[in-house]
Amino acid sequence: MxxxxxxxxxxxxxxxxxxxxxxxxxxxxxxxxxxxxxxxxxxGITPKALALFRYDISSLIRQECRSIKICPQPGRAFVIQNKNPLCHMVxxxxxxxxxxxxxxxxxxxxxxxxxxxxxxxxxxxxxxxxxxxxxxxxxxxxxxxxxxxxxxxxxxxxxxNRSLALEADIRVDHSERHSMEFDFSMPGRGYFWIFPKGNHLNIGIYSTTGHPALKQRQLVEYAQKRFGTDRLQAVKGYPIGVGGYxxxxxxxxxxxxxxxxxxxxxxxxxxxxxxxxxxxxxxxxxxxxxxxxxxxxxxxxxxxxxxxxxxxxxxxxxxxxxxxxxxxxxxxxxxxxxxxxxxxxxxFPSFSLKLLSLPFFHKKFAQGYADGKTLGQMLLCR
Ligand SMILES: Cc1cc2nc3c(=O)[nH]c(=O)nc-3n(C[C@H](O)[C@H](O)[C@H](O)COP(=O)(O)OP(=O)(O)OC[C@H]3O[C@@H](n4cnc5c(N)ncnc54)[C@H](O)[C@@H]3O)c2cc1C
CATH class of the missing domain: 3.50.50.60 (FAD/NAD(P)-binding domain)
Known part of the structure; x- marks a missing residue:
């Protein structure tokens, strides 16, 4: 036994x-x-997640992101950045x-x-x-x-409860991107993401609700709008288990x-x-x-x-x-x-993202994130 x-x-x-x-x-x-x-x-491995591995996973990291572009709605983006990585891409x-x-x-x-x-x-x-x-x-x-x-x-x-996320890869010869991007222009409760990974971009859609087929169509339309292509590779989706607290x-x-x-x-x-x-x-x-x-x-x-x-x-x-x-x-x-x-x-997406766009908040947020803190540690100063 x-x-x-x-x-x-x-x-x-x-x-x-x-x-x-x-x-x-x-x-x-x-x-x-x-x-x-x-x-x-x-x-996307955040600094707090990276710190938990008992072994060195640095050989797996394709790219480190020190900035996050947030798009509350088209044409109104702001950038959160830090001198240290905010996320490690594997x-x-x-x-x-x-x-x-x-x-x-x-x-x-x-x-x-x-x-x-x-x-x-x-x-x-x-x-x-x-x-x-x-x-x-x-x-x-x-x-x-x-x-x-x-x-x-x-x-x-x-x-x-289950949130839903769908992802796909888009091949690029050379990724000029070093920023992660979170785009909240998506209708409904969620966002699109674009993560740079060296020779490709990973794009996806996160939704707290929704039907997979509907989300896949939204993701293809988004790729078309942003990159002029609907040739997505390795499209995959799965629920994320939430609410277990x-x-x-x-x-x-x-x-x-x-x-x-x-x-x-x-x-x-x-x-x-x-x-x-x-x-x-x-x-x-x-x-x-x-x-x-x-x-x-x-x-x-x-x-x-x-x-x-x-x-x-x-x-x-x-x-x-x-x-x-x-x-x-x-x-x-x-x-x-x-x-x-x-x-x-x-x-209240407009209000919340407006708040986050204020340098006082997003600098604090970026610092906490880069230091490997959870939201609780940032908000409750634990
Ligand atoms: C599209 C998408 C993008 C995501 N991006 C991120 C991200 O960038 N960063 C991040 O932190 N999180 C991300 N997540 C969430 C993250 O993937 C999960 O929260 C995480 O993988 C949970 O880990 P786990 O070990 O609990 O479960 P899982 O990673 O789901 O592992 C479960 C394992 O159990 C096995 N299994 C399942 N059913 C059975 C069975 N019946 N019998 C035996 N084995 C079984 C599976 O094969 C799997 O190996 C994303 C999720 C999705 C869907």
Missing amino acids: VDVVIIGAGPAGTAAAFDLLSRGFSVQLLDKYAFPKKKACAG QRWELDLFSLNMVQRKGAQFQVVKKIVSIEEKKLHIEIRTSDQLIKSCYLIGADGANSIVRRLTHPFCRV AHCPGSGRVLLSGDAAGFGENLLGEGIYFALKSGQAAARAIVSACTPGAFPDNSGFPDNVASSVIDSSPYAAPFPGAAYDREIKKIRTDLRLYHLSAKCLYS
């Missing part, structure tokens, strides 16, 4: 795996797909493959599973039934994204992290930071639940939870839910603030 099974090998899953492996836990990672694989994501498939290689090198077993059929929490362990096998573990982390099957099977009352994403020995827990923010749709942060929090919660004193007979539990110890113990592995709740308290506060800000921005 493995110590921890993690379903989903995206940023949340690999972040949790890395920290658990560092503490001597055995980890089995399951994913629906073999890697490398396509994942809809613009690959190709998402490269990041996922790199992270998976890192955790495999550290000892994770990786397996492609067609279908998760059932998850049952027994008295002493968890049973995960896939289409062709039964896997037993002490703990389970659901890191399987916005449409999480783990959430649906184990947390049926945890409602996660209202729930407790842990019950028994099953913890949800990243988009599966609704930990994307719904202001701009950033999810990688929260996926890494909550994946690491889930790992910490499991480690701290297994510290000495956690067992009923006070015999203690070694720092390194080897399967053999758990197998031979007459007791079940302790519950990490309370520790996880403590670990994610700040994440939830941050996500609430993003939620409130999204309400302001998309309900």
Whole structure:
């Protein structure tokens, strides 16, 4: 029996795996797909997200952006800039493959599973039934994204909202662009983005509501208007799990992290930071639940939870839910603030963007962003 099974090998899953492996836990990672694989994501890594990686990902960075052009409506753009990078651009498939290689090198077993059929929490362990096998573990982390099957099977009352994002690439010989662009001229609650990535531009549409087919048409029309082309490459869309700040994403020995827990923010749709942060929090919660004193007979539990110890113990592995709740308290506060800000921005876009266009506000914002702060840290001066 493995110590921890993690379903989903995206940023949340690999972040949790890395920290658990560092503490001597055995980890089995399951994913629906073999890697490398396509994942809809613009690959914008903010400084706060970059700081969370336990390994160096600088070789994956295609471009660093030190300025952001904001277009409230055509002809009224303003630029936010900083001497330090505001965002690092990667190709998402490269990041996922790199992270998976890192955790495999550290000892994770990786397996492609067609279908998760059932998850049952027994008295002493968890049973995960896939289409062709039964896997037993002490703990389970659901890191399987916005449409999480783990959430649906184990947390049926945890409602996660979904924003929608669609992206595509446009080839360019030489990108003269060094600025990211957020264009709020889109009708409805959302924006278009343009991210420079060296030999191509990544363009996309983020929407807090909307139908994928409709959004795809809007994206093609936008490309036509801005670049005179409708030849978009690699068009992909996927929901982003948001609104999870209202729930407790842990019950028994099953913890949800990243988009599966609704930990994307719904202001701009950033999810990688929260996926890494909550994946690491889930790992910490499991480690701290297994510290000495956690067992009923006070015999203690070694720092390194080897399967053999758990197998031979007459007791079940302790519950990490309370520790996880403590670990994610700040994440939830941050996500609430993003939620409130999204309400302001998309309900009163002209007013909110006018405010942001004032140098006093956007210089503060750019500095906080470049320093790797969350909205909560910027607004509450944490
Ligand atoms: C178009 C688009 C652009 C985006 N751009 C950005 C950006 O620039 N910056 C940013 O920070 N965020 C961005 N996001 C959000 C970001 O991609 C997500 O928030 C982030 O990937 C969440 O990470 P995760 O590990 O929780 O889930 P995911 O990255 O979704 O990973 C989930 C993993 O679980 C696997 N899985 C799913 N279902 C199953 C199953 N049933 N069984 C087994 N495995 C399964 C998947 O194959 C995947 O590997 C964007 C999202 C979209 C859709």
